[in-house]
Amino acid sequence: MNMLKATTQGAMASTLYTCLIVISRAANVPVSDVNNFSCDPYFHATLSTGREGQDSQCLAYRTHTARRTRDPSFDSQWLVSGIPASGFTLSLTLFDEDAGSFDDKLGKAVLHFPETGSTLEDGWESGQQEYKVHKRRGVLSSKIWTFAAKVVTKGKAGHRCRAWVSVQVVGKAEDQKDRRLYTLGPHRFSQHFSPVLGSFLGATKAPNEDNSQPTLRASTFVANRVQLSGPVPASLRHRYVGFAPFIKAMFKKKGIEGILLHRALHRQHSLIYKWNKNTAYGVAGEDGKSNGHEDGVNGENGGETSRGEEKKGEGERKGEGELVSSDAFARQFLRMTSHGTHGRIFTYVIMLDGEWRFTETGDEFAIQFLSKHTMHSDVAVEIAFSGEFFVRPVHEHEHDYDDKNPPSDPSYYELIIDNDSGTYRPSKDLLPTLQSFLSSPKNLSSFGRVTAMDGFDEKLKKWKEERTQAKKQGDGERKQNGKVVQASVSSSSSSASSVSSEEGEALGLGKRSSVGSDQVEAALKEDAKRAKENQDEDTGAKKEEQKVEC
Numbered sequence: 001m002n003m004l005k006a007t008t009q010g011a012m013a014s015t016l017y018t019c020l021i022v023i024s025r026a027a028n029v030p031v032s033d034v035n036n037f038s039c040d041p042y043f044h045a046t047l048s049t050g051r052e053g054q055d056s057q058c059l060a061y062r063t064h065t066a067r068r069t070r071d072p073s074f075d076s077q078w079l080v081s082g083i084p085a086s087g088f089t090l091s092l093t094l095f096d097e098d099a100g101s102f103d104d105k106l107g108k109a110v111l112h113f114p115e116t117g118s119t120l121e122d123g124w125e126s127g128q129q130e131y132k133v134h135k136r137r138g139v140l141s142s143k144i145w146t147f148a149a150k151v152v153t154k155g156k157a158g159h160r161c162r163a164w165v166s167v168q169v170v171g172k173a174e175d176q177k178d179r180r181l182y183t184l185g186p187h188r189f190s191q192h193f194s195p196v197l198g199s200f201l202g203a204t205k206a207p208n209e210d211n212s213q214p215t216l217r218a219s220t221f222v223a224n225r226v227q228l229s230g231p232v233p234a235s236l237r238h239r240y241v242g243f244a245p246f247i248k249a250m251f252k253k254k255g256i257e258g259i260l261l262h263r264a265l266h267r268q269h270s271l272i273y274k275w276n277k278n279t280a281y282g283v284a285g286e287d288g289k290s291n292g293h294e295d296g297v298n299g300e301n302g303g304e305t306s307r308g309e310e311k312k313g314e315g316e317r318k319g320e321g322e323l324v325s326s327d328a329f330a331r332q333f334l335r336m337t338s339h340g341t342h343g344r345i346f347t348y349v350i351m352l353d354g355e356w357r358f359t360e361t362g363d364e365f366a367i368q369f370l371s372k373h374t375m376h377s378d379v380a381v382e383i384a385f386s387g388e389f390f391v392r393p394v395h396e397h398e399h400d401y402d403d404k405n406p407p408s409d410p411s412y413y414e415l416i417i418d419n420d421s422g423t424y425r426p427s428k429d430l431l432p433t434l435q436s437f438l439s440s441p442k443n444l445s446s447f448g449r450v451t452a453m454d455g456f457d458e459k460l461k462k463w464k465e466e467r468t469q470a471k472k473q474g475d476g477e478r479k480q481n482g483k484v485v486q487a488s489v490s491s492s493s494s495s496a497s498s499v500s501s502e503e504g505e506a507l508g509l510g511k512r513s514s515v516g517s518d519q520v521e522a523a524l525k526e527d528a529k530r531a532k533e534n535q536d537e538d539t540g541a542k543k544e545e546q547k548v549e550c
Contacts, residue, residue: 016173017120018081018184019113021047021090023063024128024164029070030106030135032096038068040097041106042275043163047080049088049181057082057181059353064281065097077283079184081173081230085119087112092163094133097275106161107133113167125168133161175231182230183353185442187329189226190281191336192273221359223272224336228354229442233433236384237352238424240374247423250374251381262379269378273357285328330410330446339406340391340413343471345464348417349376349386349424361388362471373423385434386424387455389417390467394448410446416463420455428454 023043032039042065048058059080066072080088090111096104109131114120242248249258250265338344348358357376373386393401394414401407417438419426426434435452438444453460 015085016081016176016179017083017085017122017169018079018171018173019083019088019120020168020170021045021078021080022128022166022168023074023076023078023092024166025071025073025075026094026133026161026163027071028161029072029094030096030161031070032098032104032106033068036068037070039070039106040065040067041069041072042066042095042097043074043076044093044095045078046091046093047078047088047181048091049084049086059181059183061183062275065275065279067277077186079170079186080181081184082178082181083120083173085121087114087118087120089113090165090167092131092133092165094161094163099276107135109133109163111165120169122169122171126166128164128166131163131165133163135161178231178234180231180234182232183227185227185229186286187227187229187284187332188281189224189284189332189336190275190279192223192225192275193278193280194221194223194272221272223359224357225273226333226336226356228350228356228438229440230354232350232352232354232384233437235430235433236350236426236437237382238385238426239382240423241425243422251379265375265379268375272359272375282332284332285325325446326441326444327410327446330444331408333444334391334408334410334413337391339408340393341403341406343390343467343469345388345390345467345471347373347376347388349373349421350384351377351380352382352384354384358389373421377423383424385419385426385430386421387417387419387426388421388464389415390464391415410444411448413447414449414451415444415447416451416453416460418453418455418457418460 023045026041026043029039029041031037043063045061045063046058047061050057061076061078063074063076066074090113092109092111094106094108096106098104111131113126114124240247240251242251246257246261249255250261253259253262334340337346344360345362346358347361348356350356359376373383377383377386391413393412401412415438417434419428419431419434431452431454435450438452439447439450444450
């Protein structure tokens, strides 16, 4: 009897669960904006399954930014699977979004679910609990302004920062043999708009500042993030290829030049994917205010606003933790890729936790420079997959396709995706696995077709060349006519169109470039010597097995 009981308890302890984490709100956030005694707060969350000193996997999540408030409401949902019965640790770091390079850290809360001595099981839930956010020590200015706000508001502005979080077990993990943590949903997305490249390329105007139309100037650079539903197949795991000494130095942050190169690419990534008041974000299939955009998203409230005809057939949540339909996700992805119009081709990386990052690529130096896979991955040692992709109408619907007014039905389109990446060189043998993952019912099954092809395929090269020529021709006509380019259906105004010295440095533009050609040349020489002395072959590389970074 005791042996049977022990066996049952052991089986329960090894069970993996899916948990819905809801970061609801916060109160009494420290003052960071002295002009209005307010703040632009958000939470950066990390989830790990090991206690301190134990081996631990780690995932990361970011809420949207709440504007000009000390009592933000987030209602951010994060569905995570692969969580053991012993539970997990959730670290919440509170930041104030800053227009400069770095966001200000305001405080932190470390939460354990379930409490020590308990275990997770079907139906377990914490309920919405209040937690203290410990303010960052040494931030004197924040303390002073918070105190001043309390005086001005006659005590209404409190000092005790709090966060409200709830956790619910929604079921057992689908694959009990896969011990990895992974994000199951929802399909969150964000679009980051930068007028920097427009200034660099000679543009003089920012995107529509009156928000009258969901269009952007051709010069606006758009960086996209979208969360795929995991788990990413375990076989989709690729380490960078150190084909040149300076590449190894850059990823390993080895040597002064290697550190400089790593830092420069990290700053480029941070700048291009930086959140600000113009960032568009939401969850596919969830409606929100449009901020004047007929087909856009609202950078304040999030969510997706669809035309009436597009709402038809889109899945809605049947209950907490359930994923929206593939149709809603496919429609949002089409908007982010502008329905494949004007011959667009995108460079992408898919991270180990299923975050898909991509930007449009092109012949212009700046766009090529900012489309490199290393920048997209934020110099990650390992990713799931990388390459290029484009969207086009499937053959049987080509006659229905109008580049100026493309149809919104995902079944009309085909996603062509490849492994054209010199940095990570994904295996062509894994293209069928990638295709199956992307076309699965929880991702892009609503597309007419998803086709994964080898980057060296001659037919694919021909298709890309045709799209490149079509884009050049279309860009020329639009410039001649003075028209704007629909860079993204989701739109946002921009508050500035000039390149600041800080942005110029981060992008490597102008005299104040972070890393110049002379430094790269020096890195090549120094690390060629180092590589010769210290043969950095596969044995050493294997020791760099990378876990998901938070």
